[in-house]
Amino acid sequence: MNDLKWNISELSVWSTQRDQLRLRLEDLLAPHTGIWPEDHGSFFILADQILDSLDPPDQSLFLSCCTASWLLDKFSAPPGFGQWAAERIETVKVPLPLPLPLNEARHWNWRRSSIILSSSGQGRLINVLYGVGNAKPGVYFPQWPQQLMDMESRKAVVTAWNMAELQEKSAVFWPMLDYVRPGGLIHGSSLGLPAYLAFRSMTSPQPVFTMGATGKICKTGRILPVHGLKLKYQAARMARLSAFIYPDQEGIRIEEAEPTEPVAVDSMEEAEAVWLHSVPGIANETALLVRSHNHGEFVRRLCRVSGSLIDWLEKKNQAVSRALCSTALAKDDLMTLLNQMDQLIKITPMPRNLLGPVLKAMNDQTLDKLINKWPDLAYRICNHQLRWASSTGDNTSSALWEEKAKACSDKAVQAGLSLDDLFLEDVLRMVGSYHNRFIFYPDPPENFASKLQAVEEMLVILRRCRPEANLKILGKYCGTMIQNLAFCGPEYLSNILEYYHKAREAFGQAKQEKDEILRLENYLTYAFLDAKQYEQAEKHLKVYLELSDFNQPVNWDEVKDPFKHACFIRFMADTDFPNEHYASWISRTWKKKPGVHPWQLWMNNGGRLFTPSDPELAGSLFDRSLKICQDFGGPTVRAMGLLSLSGLYMLDKKYQRIDLKKHTLEILASIGKSDLNQEHFACVLQAADWKSALEMADLNRRELFPFTYR
């Protein structure tokens, strides 16, 4: 919404110019958690300054707004606000409309949402504070000096509270109104749906995007038509809400206009799914998926909605796994879903939030039902699962899905599995079974080697018929060989280059293979960095980043591929390469990076980079890197936490804000209990104490975390 950025500091600036301050009174109807000044201590002076500049009714409005903002998030407000507010509330001439004492309200759970009304030929958006707490059950409304809500609208809110299954709780419905200039009565029952959705979101951990809704609800769970839809939609647009949910009324269709997606729903379940589980741009897809009664249509839509919706549906009634196992599901529908997943996996960064829940629903029981029916598709599911397990370092899952793939491979080939899919498994297995467990042997497993030989011969035969022919699968095999050899150390550099040339040859110059070719450049960069051949590393890094010069201006926000960032920062940290622009970008953006691989490595190398110049920042980067290692995925990534811990250990004590001993012992225990290669980690596992372990980790970082693992 476009009103959520104003703050107290800004308002205080205008408090000396009353005509300018008057322009901002409407902002006081939009409380939010960011109103507080950065320097919390200055709030009380600034707020008193503002109060002194306001007339009595506006003073009450200001106090209401601050109080509402405080209730929304007490931790972001200045300490002592409660007492300050209580004192001021007693002295203002116009009482606050909050229908319960401040001392009680502070213990309630509060959320902000909006209702949209229409009257006098225009739509009107009103912010509402919803509170749920433990008092005498019922819904409490504000006590205004005059009546500002009609009986019908009050009844609609009570119905919403009942439907949201909050009857054992008490609730507050507090519309933010300027009661001197209220702009009309809150009337009618169309606020039933938005009130219901707001109450439902009180119990959901899911963040709700700024949406609007209108609709009358009834106890049967139906949503009934309301008036003034187009005017309300216009008001939602003006407030830049991402979606506007309305009852699917026959004959009424709202034409979409940026930036608000109109979503017609025909049940409260649909409305709730959209409200809680859609992100901007997919609200209609969300509604259609929930509405879909046909399993085929349902499965085809799965990759177009949010992961949280899939999770919700699965938890609610196992809708996703039931649809996947349904006898009514056609092979084409499942194939469509798997093809969509193929595409999603190629996106960088991988949309983990969506793929995770879909793959979770495609569990081993689902697979068992599919193996006999469509073994080729079952095999593809195994490949997806293997890829997922590899990317999260979940070796237990890798082993499970390898077994499953083996079990259905013969039948899959008979059913017409494509060569690419069949060969892909070996590539994935190499990562899952060996690299992720820190098992590094230069010779590939026999199965892999024989297939590699076969595809090499295949290219020779192909080229006899068509000299310009390419063979992507060979390129992939060679890429995996490069990975394998690079993990084994710089002594294999000449073999790596041999496979690099083979891979380039196999991929050819086809534009669609650009990503694969760039991936090879990434491998070569790391391989040369490990070999300390920095000029060569720089050469390949420039090709990988598609830059002719590292000093050329780059909008790093536009570089979305986290692996490119990880590679560049590793180069900077290893070579002390100065790039002030990127360094300042790191310090501006590190907090916003997601807690997934490979950002933990990026932060660790960021910590190394900043250790000499800004140890404070270096400490923060190591901390965050460690946190990601601990929270994300399986033991492979967790073990990488040793890198950040050793980085922190080398810093001055004042920058060590966490208990290094505790975290080091935890990680060592995790490695000891896992299926990771114990011999590989012997130097740290057998260290005399945690300090020696960190010293060993620092000393042996190249061997412990070779190639792309640091």
Place this chain on the structure above:
Amino acid sequence: MKLSEIEDLTLEMALEQAALTRFCPPDSILFSQHPDKQLEKHINKCSACRERLEMNISAWKKILESMQDLMPGEIEAEPCPGQIWTMDSALEGWDGYGRYINSPHMLLLDKVSRETFLAAQTYWDISLCSQGDVDLGRTFGFAQPWNVKHVPLRCLSRCLGQVEPVALRQTNELLRNSQAEQPGLNPQIQSFRLQEQEIFETFVLRAQNKESQVQNMVKSIMEKFSQRFKISDIRTLDMGEILAHSSFTGQAAAMAAATSEQVVANVVRHEAGMPQLVKEAAIELTSVRPGREGLLVAGRIPEEISSLQKVRVWWSEPGRPRIEAEQCTVSGHFFQAVFPDLIDPDTGSGQPKVLIYTQ
């Protein structure tokens, strides 16, 4: 002397005076120490100027000073229909025939574009007012609906006052069928009118030439800037508006990445009247809402931009001309811009453009 002879004589004197008013150079040129060839050519042809040169200059000055009080004074105003304006005196000058074309006055009739007004030339001496003219009263003389041109706004110089609404309406009504040459019109008036048309034509041509020179100058400045700017279109000669709606190219662009609650503003520093240093800054918008006073756009300028001088804000939305905020108040690093004339702004699709002037 017969009445008709008196009338003829009066007309003759008025015409002579018109020729002097329109074609004789001002004193600063006439009494120049170093007369140029154009002036010599004029003096040879113009007996009035010869007489003046032979007379005592200080006597002339006294006469002129005493006449100043009779002349309409200057009024500070935004150009709008019904006003009498002079044209830029820089456009005055010799015409190649020994005539010095003096700046005429004109009545503004209608604003036809952001940059242009439709205007009718006026003449002060009511004794030359005839059929098809509109009497504007003693101060402003009469308007010539048969002598109407599109005048670039930039070439208007001084506002002398406002005519009665009825006179403006009459002039507008006469526009369509009004012609300088009309049957039965005194031949001397006829020839006066042709002369008047020639003057306005010459002046407007000069104004348009100057306008295109200015445009070319702006474009050439913009071309110089274009190494750093992407200039989408030039709809205006307001350099500020052009700069506000330009976007950076190259390194500067890479530095400014705005989020959804931000807009990228251009920052300008003026030196010798020209923007010398320009960079981009992401402005945080703190409020964009239609209110009782009109649309309010408020925001915060980053602290690193120091020595703020002023902020200009435009609102643009698809299918609607841009409009500049009527007032934009700056306090500390915050600004508030109000658009009272913007009817039903579409905050869903529109967005503000901000230009920051620093010292």
